[in-house]
Amino acid sequence: MKIAIIGVGNLGYSIAVGILSQKKEINCKSLYLTKRNISSLSHFEKVSLVKTTNDNRRAVKYSNVIILAVQPAQLMEVLEEVQDLIDPKKHTIISVATGRKIEEIEAVVKNGVPVIRCMPNTAISVGQSMTCISANEAGKLNFHLAKSIFNALGETMCIEERLMQAATVICASGIAFWMRLIRATTQGAVQLGFHSEEAQKLSMQTCLGAASLLIDSQSHPEQEIDKVTTPSGCTIEGLNEMEHQGLSSSIIKGLVTSYEKINQI
Ligand SMILES: NC(=O)C1=CN([C@@H]2O[C@H](COP(=O)(O)OP(=O)(O)OC[C@H]3O[C@@H](n4cnc5c(N)ncnc54)[C@H](O)[C@@H]3O)[C@@H](O)[C@H]2O)C=CC1
Numbered sequence: 001m002k003i004a005i006i007g008v009g010n011l012g013y014s015i016a017v018g019i020l021s022q023k024k025e026i027n028c029k030s031l032y033l034t035k036r037n038i039s040s041l042s043h044f045e046k047v048s049l050v051k052t053t054n055d056n057r058r059a060v061k062y063s064n065v066i067i068l069a070v071q072p073a074q075l076m077e078v079l080e081e082v083q084d085l086i087d088p089k090k091h092t093i094i095s096v097a098t099g100r101k102i103e104e105i106e107a108v109v110k111n112g113v114p115v116i117r118c119m120p121n122t123a124i125s126v127g128q129s130m131t132c133i134s135a136n137e138a139g140k141l142n143f144h145l146a147k148s149i150f151n152a153l154g155e156t157m158c159i160e161e162r163l164m165q166a167a168t169v170i171c172a173s174g175i176a177f178w179m180r181l182i183r184a185t186t187q188g189a190v191q192l193g194f195h196s197e198e199a200q201k202l203s204m205q206t207c208l209g210a211a212s213l214l215i216d217s218q219s220h221p222e223q224e225i226d227k228v229t230t231p232s233g234c235t236i237e238g239l240n241e242m243e244h245q246g247l248s249s250s251i252i253k254g255l256v257t258s259y260e261k262i263n264q265i
């Protein structure tokens, strides 16, 4: 695979780091990285596979998998700039732009171009993304290309495109939501007597442990909660107080508000 990432900002950077960490498994032969001002990408120039440029057309010409990682408002302009170079027999477009539909991309490129819409998250840089994928008919034939990138860098789930906004909230914005929960439990640990670095370690490892328990046992969170909540013990006391204060309700309301915002992007 010859991969180009057009728009190496926060997410594009994370994808680039992830791809380079698994370049053999992904079978990446070259990686073009573009952005308007490439000075922040200079450290990538030492990596033999990587070419950095502000010339999107050059990146498209020398690649076959084109990952579009610009802001939603920039996507159409970038596509217009390169659309004449995109060959349905050679290229596959992978867009990670929030809220931009496959049909909007199809309207700009030639008929038959494989278009895959993906929603990864920034944990892709450490091989732990949850990436949701949907595609047009031609793109479905090239699912293997997207999967070989994103399966090497976490988990993937093929979904209907209508669920892509929900996947954005749960998985992509989700990184920020979980970070805030980790911060809150860290602050609580400091209040209860731990130094801040110790507090964060306790919080992070407990978070990882909770997710790992569910992944390994395939059980439901309430089954695991039942094992922790000693009758009349401290856990149920704390859990009930959190719910009295609206923990689950506020998280669900936040997710729905985030979802409603995407529909305005
Ligand atoms: N940041 C995140 O965690 C996630 C972001 N997304 C989506 O991914 C896309 C990128 O998001 P971010 O990386 O956060 O944004 P960003 O603003 O950090 O990155 C966009 C990059 O595109 C570059 N760019 C702008 N116009 C360009 C052009 N004409 N040619 C080449 N490069 C150009 C900018 O210089 C910038 O580096 C957005 O559509 C966002 O909604 C999706 C999932 C997660």
Ligand SMILES: O=C(O)[C@@H]1CCC=N1
Pocket (backbone or CB within 6 Å): 098, 168, 172, 173
């Ligand atoms: O906040 C945003 O709009 C983007 C999409 C998901 C993560 N960042």
